[in-house]
Amino acid sequence: VTVALEHAILVALRERPASGYELARRFDRSIGFFWTATHQQIYTVLRRMDGLGWVRGEVVAQDDRPDKKVYATTPDGDAELARWLGDPLGPQPQRLDIGVKVRATATGDQAMVAAVLADLRRQRDRHAERLAEYLAMEVDDPVHGLVLRGGVMIEKGWLEWCEDAIRVLEELP
Amino acid sequence: VTVALEHAILVALRERPASGYELARRFDRSIGFFWTATHQQIYTVLRRMDGLGWVRGEVVAQDDRPDKKVYATTPDGDAELARWLGDPLGPQPQRLDIGVKVRATATGDQAMVAAVLADLRRQRDRHAERLAEYLAMEVDDPVHGLVLRGGVMIEKGWLEWCEDAIRVLEELP
DNA sequence: CTCATCATGTAACCAGTTACATGATTTT
DNA sequence: AAAATCATGTAACTGGTTACATGATGAG
Numbered sequence: 001v002t003v004a005l006e007h008a009i010l011v012a013l014r015e016r017p018a019s020g021y022e023l024a025r026r027f028d029r030s031i032g033f034f035w036t037a038t039h040q041q042i043y044t045v046l047r048r049m050d051g052l053g054w055v056r057g058e059v060v061a062q063d064d065r066p067d068k069k070v071y072a073t074t075p076d077g078d079a080e081l082a083r084w085l086g087d088p089l090g091p092q093p094q095r096l097d098i099g100v101k102v103r104a105t106a107t108g109d110q111a112m113v114a115a116v117l118a119d120l121r122r123q124r125d126r127h128a129e130r131l132a133e134y135l136a137m138e139v140d141d142p143v144h145g146l147v148l149r150g151g152v153m154i155e156k157g158w159l160e161w162c163e164d165a166i167r168v169l170e171e172l173p
Numbered sequence: 174v175t176v177a178l179e180h181a182i183l184v185a186l187r188e189r190p191a192s193g194y195e196l197a198r199r200f201d202r203s204i205g206f207f208w209t210a211t212h213q214q215i216y217t218v219l220r221r222m223d224g225l226g227w228v229r230g231e232v233v234a235q236d237d238r239p240d241k242k243v244y245a246t247t248p249d250g251d252a253e254l255a256r257w258l259g260d261p262l263g264p265q266p267q268r269l270d271i272g273v274k275v276r277a278t279a280t281g282d283q284a285m286v287a288a289v290l291a292d293l294r295r296q297r298d299r300h301a302e303r304l305a306e307y308l309a310m311e312v313d314d315p316v317h318g319l320v321l322r323g324g325v326m327i328e329k330g331w332l333e334w335c336e337d338a339i340r341v342l343e344e345l346p
Numbered sequence: 347c348t349c350a351t352c353a354t355g356t357a358a359c360c361a362g363t364t365a366c367a368t369g370a371t372t373t374t
Numbered sequence: 375a376a377a378a379t380c381a382t383g384t385a386a387c388t389g390g391t392t393a394c395a396t397g398a399t400g401a402g
Contacts, residue, residue: 004389011277021353034272041390043355066353066398085277085288088295089270093362097262099207099323104184104258106316115258122261143279146341150272150334157330161323168319177361194381214362216383239370239381266390 005045006054008035010073010081013055017072020046030144033151046071054080098123102165105172117169124162131155178218179227181208183246183254186228190245193219203317206324219244227253271296275338278345290342297335304328 012023012031023046024039026032049055054077057069073081101116108116134151185196185204196219197212199205222228227250230242246254274289281289307324 007277008273011273011280014277014280019353020355031273031276032267034267034269034276036266036268038391039353040355040392043353045389047355062352062399064399065351068353081277082285082288085274085281085285085292089274089292091299092270093209094205094207095209096207096323097265099320100181100184100204101258101262102316102323103204103207103320104180104187104254106314107184107187108258112255112258115255119258119262126264141279142341142345143276146338147272147276149337150269150275153330153334157326161326164322165319168315172315192381193383211363212381213364213383216381218361220383235371235380237371238379241381 005035005037005041006049007081007084008037009042009045009049010054010077013071013073014078014081017070019060019068019070021068023071030147033147049077052076098162102169105169113169113172117166120162120166120169124159124166127155127159127162131159178208178210178214179222180254180257181210182215182218182222183227183250186244186246187251187254190243192233192241192243194241196244203320206320222250225249271335275342278342286342286345290339293335293339293342297332297339300328300332300335304332 008027008031009023012018012026018026020039020043024037024042027035027037027042046055046057050057050071053074055071056074057071059067060070061067098119101119105113105116131152134148134155137148139145139148181200181204182196185191185199191199193212193216197210197215200208200210200215219228219230223230223244226247228244229247230244232240233243234240271292274292278286278289304325307321307328310321312318312321
């Protein structure tokens with residue numbers, strides 16, 4: 001295993017043991033800055049990790065809600081995480097749809113430019129929204145602050161770039 | 174088809190017709206800012222696109238080198254590109270290994286912090302390198318300039334964040 | 347009684363990666 | 375003769391997405 005959801009889950013479970021359902025919600029928030037995952041995938045991977053002995057799940061009965069299976073990391077899981085941390089990361093693959101779209105306008109007609117402009121405006125608004133969300137968050141832990149600043153940096157960068165792109169495409173021909 | 178390599182290839186072929194081999198090299202450079210692809214994948218996808226009628230390949234004999242198959246977009250391919258451009262992009266999935274690694278240090282021991290620091294320094298150097306590369310490039314086309322500024326923005330942002338992260342992790346406990 | 351939330355899964359599919367393979371031509 | 379570059383592919387695998395499915399519990 002080189003790099004996958006497994007390690008993100010190990011990190012999350014070390015912060016606090018959780019059920020698949022709870023993990024899925026945490027992957028929509030803080031951890032989701034850097035990694036997203038659906039509940040289907042999380043359940044599947046948790047079972048595999050249990051089989052590998054990296055985590056151990058325990059059924060917890062609940063009165064007011066359906067029962068849940070709470071997972072925690074094992075020493076083997078911690079060892080695997082340490083191994084992965086020591087493994088240097090390769091170059092991150094870039095995959096940016098909006099960049100491809102913008103590039104298409106270099107040889108595109110009026111209609112294509114208009115379509116990309118519409119998408120750029122949507123994208124700009126989305127980044128502005130997320131930036132506002134991040135700026136409203138407060139954290140005490142220095143590492144979480146660092147992670148948050150990463151999110152702010154990304155959103156701010158893209159927001160400015162979208163505005164730049166809109167300006168360029170509007171004044172194109 | 175919602176969003177995939179196909180559209181990046183259509184954009185590239187509209188800029189200039191090319192063989193699979195040539196495309197693969199262009200995906201290592203300019204287009205690679207926003208999309209990467211191996212030659213294996215490119216050949217496979219080109220054949221499928223030929224089957225769909227989005228591109229048409231023509232064998233070109235060469236004296237000094239092996240023959241090649243040069244592809245160009247067709248009207249159907251252009252139509253498919255226009256359709257995709259009009260289709261609003263969904264939220265881009267974030268997947269950032271280094272962010273997961275940094276977050277692991279929040280509950281990690283000394284050895285884990287040291288491992289992540291080492292990776293952060295490697296990552297920082299890589300971003301600095303790429304930033305220098307981008308800053309050395311010159312373009313005339315306004316759209317290509319825009320795309321290049323996007324690359325600069327990303328690299329600069331990550332470079333600063335890596336430095337931030339190194340500072341935080343060094344002064345941690 | 348119905349809807350929202352909590353909770354857990356299976357199955358089919360797809361895009362992309364990795365490993366393997368072949369052959370022409372040019373340069374050293 | 376060997377190595378580098380140009381050129382094109384196939385096959386197996388894997389991580390992740392999408393669609394489908396079920397059931398408990400509590401709130402209105």
